[in-house]
Each structure stands twice: as C-alpha cells, then as structure tokens.
Amino acid sequence: MRFRLTKDQRALRDGMRHLLxxxxxxxxxxxxxxxGGGAPGCRDAGGDGAGVGGPGVGGEGRSGGGPRLDRGLWRALGEAGFFALRLPEADGGVGLGLPEAVLVFEEAGRALLPGPLLATHLAAGAVPGAATGETVVAAVDGTLVEWLGEADVVRGDAAGALPLRxxxxLTPLHRVPARQPGPRDPVAALLTAAEQLGTAARVCELAAQHARAREQFGRPIGAFQAVAHLCAGMLVRTETARAAxxxxAVTADPVDIAAARLLADEAAVRGARDCLQVHGGMGFTWESEVHLQLKRAWVRTHRTGGVTESEEILAAALAAGEA
Known part of the structure; x- marks a missing residue:
C-alpha cells in the first residue's frame, strides 16, 4: 500500500497553506x-490542566465579549472547497476523500485557524449553506460545544448550555448537561488528529528556528545536547503521528483512527510543552505563539471522546485479536 502524496494532493496542501x-x-x-479579549490585562484565561474551567466570560460568543468569527474568512474557506471537500460532485462538492480532508485540516491546525471547522465540514450536504461557508454550524460533542454563540445551526441538543472560561x-466553549452519548464518529476523530498533527509540526518548526537563532556562550542553543534531544524527540513524535x-485516512479503519488520534494528541501536547522548554522564559510570554498552540492542543484532546475512548477501542481490538 502506498502512502506517498500524489502531485494533486501536494498541490491541495500547498494551496490551503497559501490561502491561510x-x-x-x-x-x-x-x-x-x-x-476576542485575549490581550494581557483583559483576559480571563483560567481553567484546569484539561483546557477548560468553570462558568465564566471566556466563551459567551454573541452574548458577551468572547472571540468573534470572521465571516469573510469563513466564506473564503467555503469558496476554496474546505467544507465541501468530501461532498460528491453531483451534490455540488469537490468529490475528494478522507486523505485530502486530512491534508487541509492539518494546515488549519498548523495555522491555529479558529472556528467550528469540524462541525461545519461534517454538516456539508446535510445543512443548507454549510458547504459554501454561508452557514456556521456548531455541534454538541459529549458535554462541550465549541463556538455555540456564533453558530447559525446547532446539531445536537444544546439546551441548558452554560459558557465556560x-x-x-480562540475557542469559546459551552458545557451542556450530561446526556447519553451518541454514536462515535471516526471521521471527527481522524480530522481532529489531523489538526493536532498540524500543531505538532508547527511547534517542531518553531523550536528548531529558535534553537538555531538563540545563542548562549557564543553558540546556538541547538548545539547543546539537551536542546538537540528535545527537538529530535519532537520530530520523531510528529513524523510517527503523521504516518499513523x-x-x-487511507484505511478508514476505526482501530487505525484510534491509534492515530492517540499519537497525534501526544505529538501536539508534548511537542508544544517541549517547544516551551526550548524557548525558555520567552516561551511563557503572552507575545509567543507557543502557548497558543499548547492551549489549542489541550482543548482538542476533549473532542470526540478523547484519549480514554481511543484507548478503549484499541484495548477491545487487542483483546479480540484484531490489532
């Protein structure tokens, strides 16, 4: 089985990067x-290590001072086929598949593109206007909803939703009362993994750039073994996650997707933490991009069941002798 990107796939990836x-x-x-109120002195970025906190002001959408969605950018994504990528051509879509969707979601993750990308992409063909970017769609994922206040359509029961910090x-959140979980969507898990892969690649790139440019004792810090080992570990985790x-995306097997999700989550979160380490005190300043990548990676780990559900899928497959 060949996993090398085709010329058209590389062109699609490069085109999305240039657009962003x-x-x-x-x-x-x-x-x-x-x-969105995230500048120093006016943000309320509290929360636990999982990336969300209690009820507060951080995710109130149109009802408060949280981040606002750029509708012009959203329509530009629609015109570029981001949301209609997997929709059949007969239905007005691009007619491509999961491998191509993974490539564009990887670029979105790398750029920290805000908005309910996943929910709107999955709604193309089912919700009028979603495929073209004219309609913004939010979806109830477990007990969390991203971008509820900016959504035109909400898929799932969001009654009683409360805003969270x-x-x-750049990801406003609401929590809905706990309900019986619906069927797991492997495509949502895979595209989340693709976004995490984009973050992993970006923080690896940022760490390498800083290690080459920053000097201590007359030498680039990348020449020191401790820093070189951090950068090498980030690269290994990123490329392992990329392969998975x-x-x-080619096999679309739920077990393969669960493994890919676990590897991508680790590559993104651990990679961003290691990137902070490479940057030292500079990485913890508000002006650094690194902390934004880490925070987005933390929030994504709570989508579509997260680590626990992926581990359970793999464990069940191993117990059945299927993995």
Whole structure:
C-alpha cells in the first residue's frame, strides 16, 4: 500500500497553506486574539490542566465579549472547497476523500485557524449553506460545544448550555448537561488528529528556528545536547503521528483512527510543552505563539471522546485479536 502524496494532493496542501498565509497570517492571528479579549490585562484565561474551567466570560460568543468569527474568512474557506471537500460532485462538492480532508485540516491546525471547522465540514450536504461557508454550524460533542454563540445551526441538543472560561482564547466553549452519548464518529476523530498533527509540526518548526537563532556562550542553543534531544524527540513524535494519521485516512479503519488520534494528541501536547522548554522564559510570554498552540492542543484532546475512548477501542481490538 502506498502512502506517498500524489502531485494533486501536494498541490491541495500547498494551496490551503497559501490561502491561510494570505487570509490568516500571524498578524491576523494576534488580531483575533486581541479582538476576542485575549490581550494581557483583559483576559480571563483560567481553567484546569484539561483546557477548560468553570462558568465564566471566556466563551459567551454573541452574548458577551468572547472571540468573534470572521465571516469573510469563513466564506473564503467555503469558496476554496474546505467544507465541501468530501461532498460528491453531483451534490455540488469537490468529490475528494478522507486523505485530502486530512491534508487541509492539518494546515488549519498548523495555522491555529479558529472556528467550528469540524462541525461545519461534517454538516456539508446535510445543512443548507454549510458547504459554501454561508452557514456556521456548531455541534454538541459529549458535554462541550465549541463556538455555540456564533453558530447559525446547532446539531445536537444544546439546551441548558452554560459558557465556560476557555483556556484557548480562540475557542469559546459551552458545557451542556450530561446526556447519553451518541454514536462515535471516526471521521471527527481522524480530522481532529489531523489538526493536532498540524500543531505538532508547527511547534517542531518553531523550536528548531529558535534553537538555531538563540545563542548562549557564543553558540546556538541547538548545539547543546539537551536542546538537540528535545527537538529530535519532537520530530520523531510528529513524523510517527503523521504516518499513523495518513495511513488511517487511507484505511478508514476505526482501530487505525484510534491509534492515530492517540499519537497525534501526544505529538501536539508534548511537542508544544517541549517547544516551551526550548524557548525558555520567552516561551511563557503572552507575545509567543507557543502557548497558543499548547492551549489549542489541550482543548482538542476533549473532542470526540478523547484519549480514554481511543484507548478503549484499541484495548477491545487487542483483546479480540484484531490489532
């Protein structure tokens, strides 16, 4: 089985990266953070280590001062086929598959693109306007809803939802009362893993750049063994996760997807923490991108069942002799 990207797939990936560089570059990223009340002195970024806290002001959407969705950017994504990528051509979509969706979601994760990307993508074909970016869709995922206040359509029962303080200043969250969980969507888990892969690749890149540029005792810090080992570990975890995510996109096997999700979550969260270590005190400052990558990675770990559900799927497959 071949997992090497085709020429068209590479062009798709590069095209999405160029689109995001034009429409959501680093300046736009920080503009969105500051506009959403995330600048020092006006943010309330409390929460636990899982990335969410108690009821507060961080995720109130249209009802409060949380981040706002850029509708122009959302429509540009729709025009580029981001949401309709897997929709059949006969239904007005692009007609591609999971491998191509993984590539564009990886780029979205790398750029820290805000918004309910996953929910809107999965709603294409079922919710009018979702495929073109004219309709913003939120979805109840367990007990959490991302971007509820900015959504035009909510899939699932969000009655009684309460806003949470989100650790990620660009992902407003609401919590809904605990209900019987619905069927797990392996595609949602895989595309979340793709976003985590994008974060893992980006923080690896940031760490390597800093290790080459920052000097101590007359030498780049990357020349010191401790820093080199951190960077090497980040690269190994990223490329291992990449192989697993790309393979799962080809097989679409739930067990493969569970393994890919576990590896991608680890590569993103541990990679961002190691990137902070490479940056030292500079990495903990508000102006650094690294902490935004770590916070987004933490929030994503709570989507679609998270680590525990993936571990249970793998354990069941091993017990049945299928893995």
């Amino acid at each position: 560089e034009r429409r959501f570059d680093r300046e736009a990223l920080w503009g969105a953070v500051e506009a 989100s650790l990620d200043p 995510v790309y393979a799962a």
